[in-house]
Amino acid sequence: MTDSTPAASDEAAQNAALQKAVIVGIQPDQPPHVLDEAVKYAKLLGAPLVIVHVDVTRFVTYEDPDGYVHSAPIDMNLDAGVAEFEAVQKAAEEQMGDQGITWTARQLVGDPALAIKQLADKLNAQLIVVGTRKRGLGESIREFFTGSVAARLAHRQHRSILVVPQGEQVPDDQKDIWTE
Template sequence: MTDDTSTPSDEAAQNAALQKAVIVGIQPDHERRVLDEALRFARLLGAPLVVVHVDVTRFVTYEDPDGYVHSAPIDINFDAGAAEFEAVQAAAAEVLDDSGITWTARQLVGDPALAIKQLAHKLDAQLIVVGTRKRGIGESIREFFTGSVAARLTHRQHRSVLVVPLGESVPDSQKEIWPE
């Protein structure tokens, strides 16, 4: 699923060049560790890397028979998703431009797990890389309502999913993972 900035023929040509890619899901202000792990596995697999950001403020309105996805905004702030995607692209470029691997950035729309799953299917991806969520009560509430993207990816498709832990690990002696 891509936004309306690309044309169907551009997307089809790009998809052909990105077959067997490693896909990494990134949010603005992500921890670099997620991108570093995705880069490491792309090198190990000799695969291109696709950095994706999912704009959850947009939803899929319909999909053409050739796979081109049309979307519409949920709210009136049209620029929020574009600004986030630009931030993701800039952060990825800092790490990947001199890496020697083929990479591209894509903005997907809608539900993150479903959007990443569909792109992985289109590209016949070898691996999907995502980070864990940050610890905290706000994130716990968000996960309660939306679910874990990593868990939903692992249960709804056959590709391997690498989940990169973020932040400090919880000690074994601590019973509650999110005590706040």
């Protein structure tokens, strides 16, 4: 089962069916084992799985009383977020196959930690799964200014968070882990 961000009229019904879900944050080209871990826990908990991609090129302008979120782009390149969500959906469909669980894909907008927290509140989620960030200078700079999504989630809500390593392990004797 997949869907994109639901319309206001459909969101309440879909959210009711997704109560107590496991939420996993996915980015394009993320290693597949992040989703594998989320599937494993959704099965263990007997819960639906919600695969989310957060479009950071858009921001929330206002939210209707019924929960529908209106957003606007930060810049005029509207296709970037759409293309990323389509890539996430395609990879999820290929990877999920017949896992025997109810799942859906949604695109959220804005700050990743706040968007995932808000969805977790709406769904009364049991668990949030995120991957670690990639190593590299660009990612280090981004994290310096925005902070770790996992850490920000851990400090802003009460649910358990599973942080799945994405890349190769850094040797214990390597002092600087962000050399790449």
